[in-house]
Every structure is written in structure tokens, then in C-alpha cells.
Amino acid sequence: LMHLTRKLIEIRSMLLSIDQSDALKLPSIVVIGSQSSGKSSVLEAIVGHEFLPKGNNMVTRRPIELTLIHTPQANGNDPEEYGEFPMLGLGKISDFSKIQKTLTDLNLAVPASEAVSNDPIDLRIYSPRVPDLTLIDLPGYIQIASMDQPESLKEKIASLCERYIREPNIVLAVCAADVDLANSPALRASRKVDPLGLRTIGVITKMDLVPPEQGASILSGNRYPLHLGYVGVVCKTSGIRGSRESTTAMVQRGENDYFGSHRQYFGSTSSLMVGTDTLRKRLMEVLESSMASSLHGITNAVQLELEEAQYQFKVQYNDRRITAESYVAETVDLLKARFKEFTTQFRKPHVRAKLKEMLDDKVMDVLEQLYWTDKRVPELSSLAADPRVKPEDVEPYWRYKLEAASSLLTKSGVGRDSTLLVADGLRTLIDSIAAGEPFNHHPRASERLIEFSHAILRDRIGVTSDQVENCIKPYKYEIEVEPREWDSGRNESLTLYEKELVQCEERLKEIRKRVGGGRRLNGLVVYVKELEAKERERKQRVLVNPEAENEESASVVEDYRYPPAQILDARHAMMYGNRLGVLKLRLAALKSKRCKGGPENDVLCPEAFLSVVADKLAYTSAMFINIELLDHFFYQFPREIDSRLLYDLDRREIVEFARENPVVKKHLDLQERKDKLEEVMKQLNSLATLRPESVQTTPRR
Ligand code: GDP
Numbered sequence: 001l002m003h004l005t006r007k008l009i010e011i012r013s014m015l016l017s018i019d020q021s022d023a024l025k026l027p028s029i030v031v032i033g034s035q036s037s038g039k040s041s042v043l044e045a046i047v048g049h050e051f052l053p054k055g056n057n058m059v060t061r062r063p064i065e066l067t068l069i070h071t072p073q074a075n076g077n078d079p080e081e082y083g084e085f086p087m088l089g090l091g092k093i094s095d096f097s098k099i100q101k102t103l104t105d106l107n108l109a110v111p112a113s114e115a116v117s118n119d120p121i122d123l124r125i126y127s128p129r130v131p132d133l134t135l136i137d138l139p140g141y142i143q144i145a146s147m148d149q150p151e152s153l154k155e156k157i158a159s160l161c162e163r164y165i166r167e168p169n170i171v172l173a174v175c176a177a178d179v180d181l182a183n184s185p186a187l188r189a190s191r192k193v194d195p196l197g198l199r200t201i202g203v204i205t206k207m208d209l210v211p212p213e214q215g216a217s218i219l220s221g222n223r224y225p226l227h228l229g230y231v232g233v234v235c236k237t238s239g240i241r242g243s244r245e246s247t248t249a250m251v252q253r254g255e256n257d258y259f260g261s262h263r264q265y266f267g268s269t270s271s272l273m274v275g276t277d278t279l280r281k282r283l284m285e286v287l288e289s290s291m292a293s294s295l296h297g298i299t300n301a302v303q304l305e306l307e308e309a310q311y312q313f314k315v316q317y318n319d320r321r322i323t324a325e326s327y328v329a330e331t332v333d334l335l336k337a338r339f340k341e342f343t344t345q346f347r348k349p350h351v352r353a354k355l356k357e358m359l360d361d362k363v364m365d366v367l368e369q370l371y372w373t374d375k376r377v378p379e380l381s382s383l384a385a386d387p388r389v390k391p392e393d394v395e396p397y398w399r400y401k402l403e404a405a406s407s408l409l410t411k412s413g414v415g416r417d418s419t420l421l422v423a424d425g426l427r428t429l430i431d432s433i434a435a436g437e438p439f440n441h442h443p444r445a446s447e448r449l450i451e452f453s454h455a456i457l458r459d460r461i462g463v464t465s466d467q468v469e470n471c472i473k474p475y476k477y478e479i480e481v482e483p484r485e486w487d488s489g490r491n492e493s494l495t496l497y498e499k500e501l502v503q504c505e506e507r508l509k510e511i512r513k514r515v516g517g518g519r520r521l522n523g524l525v526v527y528v529k530e531l532e533a534k535e536r537e538r539k540q541r542v543l544v545n546p547e548a549e550n551e552e553s554a555s556v557v558e559d560y561r562y563p564p565a566q567i568l569d570a571r572h573a574m575m576y577g578n579r580l581g582v583l584k585l586r587l588a589a590l591k592s593k594r595c596k597g598g599p600e601n602d603v604l605c606p607e608a609f610l611s612v613v614a615d616k617l618a619y620t621s622a623m624f625i626n627i628e629l630l631d632h633f634f635y636q637f638p639r640e641i642d643s644r645l646l647y648d649l650d651r652r653e654i655v656e657f658a659r660e661n662p663v664v665k666k667h668l669d670l671q672e673r674k675d676k677l678e679e680v681m682k683q684l685n686s687l688a689t690l691r692p693e694s695v696q697t698t699p700r701r
Helices: 002-018 039-047 096-108 153-164 185-193 212-220 247-261 276-317 324-346 348-372 377-385 396-410 414-435 443-471 483-515 518-544 548-555 564-591 606-645 651-660 662-688
Strands: 029-033 064-070 082-084 121-127 133-137 170-176 200-205 230-232
Touching: 002 064, 002 133, 002 276, 002 662, 029 039, 029 153, 029 185, 029 276, 039 064, 039 133, 039 170, 039 200, 039 247, 039 276, 096 121, 133 276, 153 185, 170 185, 170 276, 185 200, 200 212, 200 276, 212 230, 230 276, 247 276, 276 662, 324 348, 324 414, 324 606, 324 651, 348 377, 348 396, 348 414, 348 483, 348 564, 348 606, 377 564, 396 606, 414 443, 414 606, 443 606, 483 518, 483 564, 483 606, 518 564, 564 606, 651 662
Parallel strands: 029 133, 029 170, 064 121, 170 200, 200 230
Antiparallel strands: 064 133, 082 121
8 A cells, every 4th residue: 555655646746747737636635724833843743854944924935745755764875864856956955954944945035025826846855754645835824914914915825725625635734732723724724625524634733732631622523523533743842852852852752741641531542643653644544545546536537638638649740759859950950951952042153143233233333424424425326336437546535434434343342342242142041041930939049040150251251352352453454355255245235225224214204104294294394404504694604703693692583383392303304314315325336337346346335345344353253252252151051050059058958949939849748748648647557456445544533
């Protein structure tokens, strides 16, 4: 039978770790009593040590789940008696004053505003001198709320106790002999849930404080009968305690003194239960039989829960098992795979195309700056159209212009801009990986990922852009163009111009729509031209006669015929109109026989020439960015993942990480629940053979 209780105590704590539902609870002994009834002294007498928090100011603020585990006499270095707080991981504590200190700290950690917490403290005590028992110590009932205790505290404690004294628990109602039982809050509470006293044991403390006949009368239980009876104890002696006397010895001395000197009342011939030893035995018996009778019910309940968990595991996860470690490994693999997949975007041709796009923009900027705004561009275009003109006949003006344009392009910071373009692409890529599944569930890992990948890039950007700048240096001085290159350059600039043309037309269309049609826009343009003409005249006059300025400005009357936004639109429309004209001229030039002729016509067809330059720059930049930046990054990144992303996690952190992902957490939770239930079921089945045919509790009156 011993073995049964012990096993069931183990099973009980496993069940508690599965869930707190009442259906899966095995009985425990719940200790209730009013403050100062001697509750702590009784528990300490049972354990044989002082270990409970002491003090006037209501020191038990949380339930203490006290599990006593009977151990064989120690035969090695292990301490014979020790306590453990499984949730705190402090290891074995053989100094009971340290247990007392820890319990005090845990209790005092409950904020004063709450005063009482429902969250139990798990304490296990191992000793050859304790029986296998589970006891739950609850805050003592208080009679009157004191100044520093909230008014609701009384009810709070009462409702906490009420929750614990439900079935199937056994109630240990502690009452002091010197207080009328009619006033015992413990008995009152127990009667509410157990009117017949079938699962309530009365403990009468401080027997030494009442005359023996009165004590005997209380224990007989005639006034408030309890099926499980009353046990009388003396747990503290009024006399002086020997300094080296153990709690057990002291209790024994007190009980021998009192019960021994009143044998006529409490001797073996009486049917009364007295003494801590008797109490201990009584508790064991009662718990054992209660556990045994719960066995059938709990087995059924666990079986049902287990079947449900197994079914859910099958349906939801197809019985697929996972571990936190496997999830971490999968996450790392997934990250590498995703990265690899994305890196295809950074193959050389892709990078080259991206760089070319950026350089084409630069070319258009240069053309706009140097050619499109040059009033002589029509001249250049008609030169290209004239078959009689020879390249050497063209004015040096245009030669200088081309050289300026080429130099503007090659010296525009291509090294830095192209490196940053590619680095930004990588950064965006990593950021998107870090923001996506599953890293969206792992903010810290995601931050780390971003941090170290940005660091690799930062490390390489300077070197790379210097290297690129260095390698394009020759183009700053001389650019040779092959006929084949010229052809493709010319074609590309045709495409670019056509695109630009379409864009200009679209802008114009937008403006027309905005101002209310082409007619209106024409009117606006005429008006703005007049304004500009007037402005020019005025400037002319001021130039001739500076004195005129003041009079002039006074005479210019602001004309509010059109809103300012429309005036601005008109100016833009004029600019796009002019731009369209230039583009059309240049398109014609590019299509001319002359431009088709080859690279010796570079001065007449700067667009084709600059496009070739842009191509060369893109090619060279891509090559060196590939070597200096991309190769390094692609080599380094997977290594950094291995050595920095999740490398230093211990077992607990791995579990924590995995559980950050709600999908994984749900999976793990169900899996663990199923495993624990299976284990409990196995243990319960193994008990079936031990289970006695019938266990009954002897009623004691
Ligand atoms: P709790 O508040 O219910 O935990 O009560 P305690 O165990 O702290 O006891 C309250 C007071 O009663 C303390 O001063 C104890 O010394 C005293 N006390 C406890 N048990 C006995 C006993 O059997 N005999 C006597 N004379 N005093 C006791």
C-alpha cells in the first residue's frame, strides 16, 4: 500500500503539470485553520523541522504545495534530509533555515496590494523520517482585517481556501484546544463542502493549554462529529527548549509530558487519537485510502484525455513529432535555402543590368544638362543630317562638349553609387527575409540577422567602391569604341529617347487634363509667354536705366487671371513642349545615315557615345562588385548564420525560441500533453496490479 501512495503522489504532480483542471486531480491534504491556531507548528511537527515563514504579519501569502517523500536512510554523500523547489532550480537545500528564508522571500514577493496570490509554491521535502504525503498549506483565516490589510483580504483568503477544499482533497482542519470549536473558521468552511465530515480530519492543537477532561471531550467529537475523527497534539511547549533539541524531540517531550501525565484520559485504553505520530499515521492511512478510491476515476479521466490528445495529434499533425532543436535546425536550413534562392537575383548579368539602368539615368541627366538646354542643339542635329559635312569640319565647340559630357559621366562617383546600389539591394533582401515567416515570430533572432548581415556589408562597402572607382579610372582619360559597341549604344539611346518621349507626352497630357483641356492650356501658355516677354522688357529697361526699377515695380500690377498652380503648370507644359522638340530632333539625328556610320561620328551623336561609356562602366563595376562585395557576402553570410544566429542558445533558450512561433508552440504543447498523459497512463496501468481489492477507512469516533 505504501508503494501505491508514493506512486500516486508522483502521478499527482505529473497531472498538475499537465493541467489544473479538476478532472485530473488526485487528492491531497489541505491544511486550513485560523491564524495562530498552530497550523505551522503542526506541519513542522510532521516534517520534524522548522521551515515555515514566521512573523505576525500574515506571512503565508501563497499556497504551499508541500510534497513529503520518504527516503531510505542515506548511505553516501547525499544529505539525509533536504528540500527542493522544483520551479526555482536551486538544487537540494539541506539547511532548513534556508528553506524558511526562501519561503519567506517568495511570500513577501507577493505585492502588498494583492496580499494573497493563488499561485502555489512547489516545495518537496525528502527525508527518511517523513511519510509519503502531499499537504497544501494555505494562508490562515483572519478574523478581523487589520489596518494594513485590505478589507477584501478576509474574503480573498476564504475563497482561496474554498477552492482547495473541494473534492477529492482531504481537509485538515486545525483548531486550537483553547478556542471554542464553534468559533473555528476551519470547521465551518469544511462543513460547507463536507457536511458529514467524510473527508475532514480535525486537529486539535495546544492540548496542553486546557484541562485534560476538556481536551478529551473535544477529541471525542461528540459536539461536532467528524467521520475521520479528531487528533489531539501538543506541538510547542511552553517550557524552555533545549538549544540543541530537534523539533521532533521537542514535540515528543511536550506530548509525553502532557499525554503521559493524563493517561486516564488519553492512555491506550481510550479510543482517542493523540500525538503527532498518531496524526502522521492517520494522515497516511486517510490519504492512501482516498488515493486508492480515486484511482479508478482518475484512470478513466486520464484515459479520456489521452484519447482526445492522441486523436488531435493525429488529426492536426498526422502524428508528426517535433522538437525545439529540430525546429531551430529547420529554421536555419530554411534561412540558408531562402537566401540561396534570392541570390540568383545577384548573378552578374542581373547586377550589370541594374547598374546599366542607373548609369542610363546618369546619361540622361548629363544630356539634359549639356545638350537639351543648349540653344545650338538644332544646329548639331542638322549637321548630322547633312551628308556633305565631314567629322573634321565640325566646330571644336562640339568636341569639347562631348569631352565634358563624358567626363561628367565617368567622374560622377560611379564606384560609390554602384556599390551602394548593390549593397542596398542585398540589404533589402535580408530585411525582407528577416521580416517574413518564420522570423516575424522571432524578433530577437531577426534583429541579429539584420545586424550581422549589415555589418558584413558595411565592412565591404568602402573597399569595394574604391576598387570599382580605381578600375574605371582609365575611362576617365580615354574611351575606345568598337563599331559593334557603337551600334548597340546607338540602339539603346534610341530606346531611351523613345521612352523619354512617351514620358514627356504623358506629362503634357496630365497637365492638359489638370488645367481643363488643350484650348485652355494654350491660352495659359500664351499668357505666360506675354508675362515673360514683359518681364524681359522690364529687365532690359532696368539694365539701360537702373533708376527705372522702383517706378517699374510699382507699375506692375499683379494679374490674377489664372491661379498660381496653373501658371506653374503652363511653365512646365512649355518646358515639356520644348523638350519634345529637342527629343524629336535628336531621334532623327540618331536615325540618320551619319550616326549609323560608326564611332567616328561620336561628336555628332553624343547619345550613342555616352551609352557605350555607360555600358563599359556597368560592365567593369559589375565585375569588381562581384569579386569584392558579392562573393564575400555570399561566402560570409551562411557562416555567420551558423556561428552567430542561434549558436549560443542553451536548451532552455532553444525551447523558448521554438515556442515564440505560435504554430510550433501549439504543436509542442499538444505533443507534450499527449506524452505526459501516456506516461501517466502507463504508470496508472502498472498500479492496477498493486491495487488492493478493497480499501476502507476505519471510522474513528
Ligand atoms: P499559525 O499561525 O496557525 O501557523 O500558528 P503557529 O504554529 O505559528 O502557532 C501560533 C502560536 O501558538 C505560536 O506562538 C506557537 O508557539 C503557539 N503554539 C503552537 N502550538 C502550540 C502547542 O501545542 N502548545 C502551546 N502551548 N503553544 C502552541
